[in-house]
Amino acid sequence: CAVVVLEVLLVGKSLWLLVQKRKSLRDFACRCRYFVSWWSHDQSKFSREEQRVINSRVRQARAVLAASVNNYFIVLWLLVCVLAQVSIFRGVSRFMSAQFTWHNVISLAFFSASFFVPSLLRPSTLDVWYVCVMIIVTSLLAPTITSPAQSLLVVVVSSALVRIPALLGCTRPWLVLSCEIGLAVVSRMRATDDADNSFESNADVGAAQTTLWSLLLVSAAALAVQRSLQNREAQALLISNTTTELSAATSLLELTCDAVVELDGDLQLTAPGADIASMLLKDPSLSLQGKCFTEFVATSDEAERAEQLLRGSDKGVHTRAFHTRLVDSCSSKFRTEVFHVSYSRLGGQTRHLLGLRDFTDQASLAGRRAVDSTVARGAFELEPHQGQGNGKDLHSLQSRSEAQVNRLEDTRHLVFVQIDMDSLQVVTASVRTPFFVGKPLDEIFGEAEMNFFQQVWQQVHVLDQRNELATKELTVTSLYLLWKSQEEVCVSGRIEVTKQSDGRLGFLFCFEEPDAERSAASTYAVTALEVMLLGKILWMAGQRRQSLMAFWRRCRSCTSWCSPDHSKFSQEEVRVIKSRVRQARAELAVSVNSYLLACWGFACLTVQVNMSLGSPRWMSPQFSWLCAIHLCFFGVGFLAPHVLRPGTLDMWYLCVVMLIALTISPMATTKVQSTQVAMASFAVVRVPAVLVCTRPWLVIVCEMSLAAITQVRALNGAYSAESYTSYESSQLNLGQTTLWSFMLVCLASIAVERSWHSREAQGLLISNATTELSAATSLLELTCDAVVELDGDLQLTAPGADIASLLLKDPSLSLQGKCFTEFVATSDEAERAEQLLRGSDQGVHTGAFHTRLVDSCSSKFRTEVFHVSYSRLAGQTRHLLGLRDFTDQASLAGRRAVDSTVARGAFELEPHEGQGNGKDLHSLQSRFEAQVNRLEDTQHLVFVQIDMDSLQVVTASVRTPFFAGKPLDEIFGEAEMNFFQQVWQQVQVLDQRNELATKELTVTSLYLQWGFKEVCVSGRIEVTKQSDGRLGFLFCFEEPDVERSAASTPRSQTRSRPSSRSSRRSTPRGHSMSSGLKRWRAENALSL
Incomplete structure (x- = not known):
């Protein structure tokens, strides 16, 4: 009757779970399918x-x-x-x-x-x-x-x-x-x-x-x-x-950055950091592990600002870039671009992955998206509105080596204003800022800024008398002026001293155009990037892994199984592992309890059937009541599942062992029955029950107790001589069976404990590795325009939205399965690129090369390819590529990169073939703002103002006085003169349409007479408007290296480990010009 009552309760509980708690049959079917x-x-x-x-x-x-x-x-x-x-x-x-x-x-x-x-x-x-x-x-x-x-x-x-x-x-x-x-x-x-x-x-x-x-x-x-x-x-x-993918991504990062380091939550290095040690001119064998990153920042204020930027992200994965200054072992301060990715590991620890790049002599990769952590202090010590010249005193024109001159990052958003310091008036300005033309300086700048310009003007006169003016430069930050509708804005830029044809000096002030809309657009772009990265991390976080145990670990002694190896984890991660193991055991305890409930329910049902049929029963009444108690105990865990919590699992196991001990005691079974019950409980009850116990030593103690009870029962009482022939009554065989069952249950307990900890530890490892891989990938996407993966046949393994955007294709169009060589400009270059990609043996190999890709508009553009090939465990070869459009930018890999276009040349027309050298009206082709070519260096720019009505140079930089007052035909050849005439006609047409303010012109491979030599320069033409309404050209171009290479040596070449990102090339765009070929390219940047 008691068993019937329990069965009724269990059936009622089952119906209540199905109806009241609305456990759908679909969930049950899913579990069944999972079992299948x-x-x-x-x-x-x-x-x-x-x-x-x-x-x-x-x-x-x-x-x-x-x-x-x-x-x-x-x-x-x-x-x-x-x-x-x-x-x-x-x-x-x-x-x-x-x-x-x-x-x-x-x-x-x-x-x-x-x-x-x-x-x-x-x-x-x-x-x-x-x-x-x-x-x-x-x-x-x-x-x-x-x-x-x-x-x-x-x-x-x-x-x-x-x-x-x-x-x-x-x-x-x-x-x-x-x-x-x-x-x-x-x-x-x-x-x-x-x-x-x-x-x-x-x-x-x-x-x-x-x-x-x-x-x-x-x-x-x-x-x-x-x-x-x-x-x-x-x-x-x-x-x-x-x-392997993480190793490949890290190798690709090392190609684009001077150093890649990982910081913990306290901003301390987690590894010795040989790369950053070389970057700081320290001994690479010196370990920097445990050093705080802010210790390497130049000043305390900049260190505080850098720490705020690093700690500003919440939990998750966040990417950003900022600029700061580091100080090396020689106390030299150099500008550093920091690509920052913060992420949280599964154990809750915050990690920061940093890519460091010395850009003292180069342009910033992040561009205007990067935050300058030095702005809070500015280039000068005093703020602009504190009086006393705003700190812009004589020290504002400090002499610095050429490698340490601060450079502007973006030239397509520069505004040029020419100032006549004798009349203190703006003479000429960029066409997109006509409100500056003809204005007195005191209507644009405040009193503090006016004092600053006066002091600089006095310094210029002193330096001109000493003939030292050509070697000086001035870069300013945090300068306030009135912009458009009397709005005061803060700008950064540099002042170029110019000399006119009559010998008078003047200022050419170029600064970054303040634009809130562009900065907001970049913020949205970074946010979209973070959303994509977060989605990828969530996808990868769903995967689980278990690391392979080495053979010697399998041969370790059994005692090592009792204490899983957690030496590779921190204390916080060990706590997370143990907590997850206990939680998993609690979930499994519900299933084990249900299984044992079914076993004892079947035993009780057997008793009921025998009683109903009147068949003889082998169970004593005490044994039958014990079966009912078992059913009641496991029924409580079924009726009240909250009883089985991580804190009660060991107590539940003790209760199970006590019930088994009562079953094999003399009060419930005979001596022979106790042996059989002990063997049956070993396979049916005791082995499954060890899945619940959280302490292996508790299992060993309980099993020793059961073995002792079994042996005591076997040794008590007299045995007849014939009983030795019965296996059930043999003391020798009983001891053997008890010993083996004891050993197997104990080993099962230790193996289960080790298996649980190993599984959760491997889950923690794969989660951390996946997060680190995602962080490395996001860091790559900050430095490259597109990151793609190719299989062994050089076909894309993913849709490739990044490369689709780079090729001006619809980003929703999937390129998966397309061969990478299909996007290369010519068949010869495609063949050369394929040879470079397939040239690596098995393993992980890195390299870089240059090629040309062709977009959907049939436009060919130079692309720098960072290549890492590796082999996966299954034997497949993979290629991870970072693509970067460097048509008008410097190569990051420098001279280490192989130019796959050398065999054919970068251009189709020879430099002196006539017919304008291809400089026709198509030189002003419109393209999207995202593809406007940008100059990298402004510290070596030469500025020349041209009067197109008289075809004469009106003003030039003081370092090039031989240009001032010269006619254009004495500087440029016939082809170049035809080019300027065509551009001038285009400018007049655009001016009549009021479209001139939205256009820009970038020129490469332009030949001019430099002293007694003919040199090739690259630059851009800025259209200016004077106070009388006349238009003119301001031609700014990179100073040829023939003089600079002998006068200066970049800072990066003095380092113990030269990096491809900070070393200067000996000739600009030298590969294309060395083959005797050139290309004219004039582009209009059209804002969308």
Whole structure:
């Protein structure tokens, strides 16, 4: 009646869960499908080659396990044979028949054969080996070997000692199920031979129940082992691929940055940092691990500002770039561009991945998106509105080496204003700022700024008298002026001293155009980039992995299993691992509790059926009540699931062990029944229960208690002489069985604990590696226009929205499967690029080369390709490419990059072929703002103001006085003069349409007379408007290297490890001009 009440409660609880809690049948179907999916591991995320690798490694792992299991069987059967020999020598009656003894000898010989000849256990012979093991176990049930009572014990003992370990060597779960069904059929056939109805004599009900549970347990174990091995190898493949991709991304970063460092939450270096040590001119062998990054910043104010920028991001992955100044071991301060990615690891620690680039002599890669952490202090010590000249005193014109002159980053947004310092009036200004033309300086600048200009003007006169003016430059930041509708803005720029044809000096003030809309657009672009990166991280975070355990770790002593190796993790990560292990055990405890509830429910149902049918029962009343107590205990965990919490799991396990101890005590079972119950509980209850206990030492203590109770019961009481022939009453065999069950349960507990910790630790590792890979990828996307991955056939492995935008294609158009060489300009260049990409052997190799790509408008543009090739674990070759359009910019890789266009030349027309050298009206072609070519260097720019009405140079920079007052035909050739005339006609047309303010012109490969030499320069033409309304040209171009290379040496060349990003090329765009070819390019930048 008590059992019926419990069953009614359980049925009611089940109905309440289905109806009141609205647990849909669809969830239940999903769980069922998940159970069925154990038959076939989900390999949809892997390619066929990777699936073959996984299956091959699973078979290899099973071969290694089979060798260990075979050795275990040798020890087991050798112990049985030794005990038989001892009994024979002592003349003691034995429970084994002669056939049973010879069967053991043959079994020992079979396992010894694989021990002496290990090559017999190969992946291809594992299933044959397993079938032979099952034949050995099944043959034990033959009537000539064991009695009917012994056959039931063989089924129970073999399920734990033989059949479960043996399935580790079977590669096909369906074969395990087939063999188990065959063994169950043979066992049932033996059960029908016994007419006794006692449990000891293998009654039909008890035998059927034992056979059924052993069949289900072994089959479930086979499925679990198969899924576990496949999961382990799949996770190992994932972590290998992720690690290789991370290594490739890091290698690509090292090509674009001088140093790549990782900081912890306290902004301290997490690695020795040999790259940053070389960058700071320190000994590379000196470890900087634990040093705070702000210690390397030039001043305390800039360090504070840099720290604010680094700590400004919330949790997640955030990217940004900013500028600061670092100080090296020689106390020299140099400008550094910092690409910053902050992310949070799974353990909760914040990490900062920094790409550092010395851009003292180069343009900024991040452009206007980068925050200048030195702006708060400015280029001068006093603020502009504090009086006393705003700090812009005589020190404002400090002499600096050419390598340390601050340079403007963007020239397409520069505004040029020519100032006549005698009349203190603006004479000429850029056409997009006509409101400056003719204005007195005091209407544009405040009193402090006027004092500053007066002091600078006095310094210019002094330097002109000393003939030192040509060697001086002035860069200013944080200068306030009135912009448009009387709005006061802060600008940064530089002052160029000019000399007119009559010898008078003047100022050409060029500064960055303040534009809130452009800065907002860049903010939106960065936000969109962060959203894309976050989506990728979320996708990658769903993957799990398990690292491969090295062979020597498998051979470590068993004691090491008790304490998992957490040396590679921090204390916070260890706490996270332990917390997740406890949480996973709590979730599994619900399933184990439900399983044990079903087992004891089936036992109670069997009692009810026997009572209803009036059949004889082998259970005593006390045993029946204990079954009801078991059912009640597990029913509480089912009715109130919140009882099973991480803090109550050990208490639950203790209760289970206490109930088992009561079951094998004299109050519930006889001496023979206690042995059988102990063996049955070993396979059905005690092994599954260790999945819940969080402390292996507690399992060992409880198992020792159960073994002691079993041995005490076996030693108490007198045995008759004939009882020695009964396996159930044999003290020797009882001790052997108890010993093996004790060892297996303890080992299972330790193995489960190690497995849980290993799984969660591997999950933490793969999450951290995935986050680091995402951070490295986001850092790459800050320095390159597009980042793509190619397979072994040089085909894109992803849709490639970045490269689609670079090629002016629809970003929604998928380029996956397209060959990269299809985007190269010519067939010869495509062939050369393919040779460079396929030139690397297996492994990870890095390189850089130059080529030309063609966009959807059939325009060819020079592209710098940063290339990293690597091999994944499955053997596939991958190529990670970073693409950067450097048509009018300096190469980051410098002279280390191979130019794949040298064989054909970069241009099609020769420099002196006539017909305007291709400088026709198409030289002013309109393109999107994103493709406007920008000059990199402003510290070496030469400014020349041209009067197109008289075709004469009116004003020039003081370092080029030979240009002032010269006619154009004495400076430029006939082709260049035709080009200027055509551009002038275009400018007049655009002026009539009021479209001139939105246009820009960039020119490359323009020949002019420099002293006694003809040189090729690149620059841009700024259209200016004078106070009388007349238009003119302000031609700014890069100073030829013929003089600069001998007068100065870039700072980066003095470093112990020269970097491709900070070393200056000996000739600008030298590869294209060395082949005797040139290209004219005049472009209009059209704002969208």
